[in-house]
Amino acid sequence: MTITVLPTGVSPADVHTVARSTARVTLAPSTLDAMTTSRDIVDRIERDGRPVYGVSTGFGALANTFIEPERRAELQHALIRSHASGVGAPMPREVVRAMMLLRVRSLALGRSGVRPLIAQSLVDLLNHDITPWVPEHGSLGASGDLAPLAHCALVLLGEGWVLDKSGARLDGGEALHRAGLRPIELSSKEGLALINGTDGMLGMLLLAIEDAGHLFTMADVTAALAIEAMLGTDRPFLPELHAIRPHPGQAVSAANIHRLLQNSGVMDSHRNDMVHAVQDAYSMRCAPQVAGAARDTLGFAASVADRELASVVDNPVVLPDGRVESTGNFHGAPLGFAADFLAIAAAEVGAIAERRVDRLLDVCRSRELPAFLTPDPGVNSGLMIAQYTAAGIVAENRRLASPASVDSVPTSGMQEDHVSMGWAAAVKLRRVLDNLTSLLAVELLAGVRGLQLRAPLTPSPAGRLATAAVERFAGTPGPDVFLAPVLEQARSAVAGRSLREAIERELGPLL
Incomplete structure (x- = not known):
């Protein structure tokens, strides 16, 4: 079975299917168009030098800290690493898969300003049955499920941990290599867009x-x-x-x-x-x-x-x-x-x-x-x-x-x-x-x-x-x-x- 993510999102049945099986996920062409249009706006803001939260500033209590253009990619990677700070037993595979599909859905709505590459990279994890190791404790449901989503995003960077089929913990970079996938480099706002939202609790x-x-x-x-x-x-x-x-x-x-x-x-x-x-x-x-x-x-x-x-x-x-x-x-x-x-x-x-x-x-x-x-x-x-x-x-x-x-x-x-x-x-x-x-x-x-x-x-x-x-x-x-x-x-x-x-x-x- 293949689940197609549209710019209007997904259904509950889609979430159940992807979470509890190995159904494949694809992005509709219209979804790619919506994300491209949204990303063009972020790129224009960067060129104009306007201060925008999460694009040219720090996060949370550091929202008033201006980030120089040459350090904004570093900012996004640092965000993912610092927020992947959960502890405890790993969440079940079905929860993590539901969470990843819902993050794809969120990006596909075309309001996050990310390149289509970001959503496709999450889709690749789902289609290769790569399940990030997401600890039970870490989310307050504040800016959504920051820590759990950061543990998912960290694997996209070739870092973090993956839940092996046996239940053991595997290096994220090694999991990507085995699947023939390559780590991605984040651009402005993309780290924030990967972790800000209610996808874990909704899943x-x-x-x-x-x-x-x-x-x-x-x-x-x-x-x-x-x-x-x-x-x-x-x-x-x-x-x-x-x-x-x-x-x-x-x-x-x-x-x-x-x-x-x-x-x-x-x-x-x-x-x-x-x-x-x-x-x-x-x-x-x-x-x-x-x-x-x-x-x-x-x-x-x-x-x-x-x-x-x-x-x-x-x-x-x-x-x-x-x-x-x-x-x-x-x-x-x-x-x-x-x-x-x-x-x-x-x-x-x-x-x-x-x-x-x-x-x-x-x-x-x-x-x-x-x-x-x-x-x-x-x-x-x-x-x-x-x-x-x-x-x-x-x-x-x-x-x-x-x-x-x-x-x-x-x-x-x-x-x-x-x-x-x-x-x-x-x-x-x-x-x-x-x-x-x-x-x-x-x-x-x-x-x-x-x-x-x-x-x-x-x-x-x-x-x-x-x-x-x-x-x-x-x-x-x-x-x-x-x-x-x-x-x-x-x-x-x-x-x-x-x-x-x-x-x-x-x-x-x-x-």
Whole structure:
């Protein structure tokens, strides 16, 4: 697959594809024209000798320091080297690739004043699957993601580090040499244009939005399994009950759960039993209200990301009329707020799932299932400690749900006296979603164990398919086994698409 970058930018799907595969990237001819026109304006400013931030001056608190023409290329190289000052473990390949594509997108909009060579050099890294080593810590989301983007740009100069296929660290110059690429020399403004913007936090947010959309659907699946196993009722999920509280996400989740519970011998066994058919616990009955609110939060985050994808976030910007103006568009507040809000929502989807797991395991509340979902409780502990694991993850997600975007720390001699912390917000959102995957994996295993223990009652078609999928790696209820590998397989079932696709082939698309 080839992704073409236009002067209008790229789509979320383009970012997902390039980040998570080896899709090739090309620059449209119209993109090259837009960048050339923008660069001509910068060259004219240089010839005229006008003082312009980032072209003929220093940066940040040094913005009033005039730089002589003969030292302006040196200025750009020094900027990249000094700003590549991150520390910590390297960011994953998908994050770095998303960030590089988005920096290409930013340059392609024709407001950065760089030569087409600069964007093409980033494209060359992507097409040769060269992933710069970008440490986790360094960005405040102030002038965007300065340090992470500088670590990417440093490789273009034949310096810095690259993430080897094995996970080891390789010299950037050596990586270019192996790929048959040559280091580039920067001209005025080009170093600044390579590092000023929100590309890292936006890339992480776009990837998180895709992951969260799938996980929220899988949360409906695991909730339905747990409700069915606990002899819950499907009546709270009737569409007319959600039409009278018209939150769109709630209606979608309710429709999913209601459809997943149909044609169930387990449900039919107690449909007219007053003990089971009046009111279920909140964690069962209110599943659509929580997961639905998370879906609506996801919709908000997606709208923010879409607007940012259409935005010019460089500083200064080169306007078509020849002006070069300083802006604050690099500030990551919109993305930081969205990432924090989505992390809160995802944490709650996991928290309510853990409550259903606890209920399934409790012999006093599980409606006659054996304690801890083992047929021989006492000698065997079943899923007792799996719920401990889930509880610990819920506690961590509560800590991670504390917003990063309110934690500004002034920098650069008080020139950058309010920063967004958008990078930190996006990093912890990724951790929350990874944790949510684990929580849903525990619920998937517990829900299937509960349905297995309801035999000879037959589960719903969705329950049957989930049971078949889980039995392939977890077997049937019996003596205790080494549970960690089973939970890893359950994580793969939740994160992957096979189980969902099997259910959708049977029931139609889940939303």
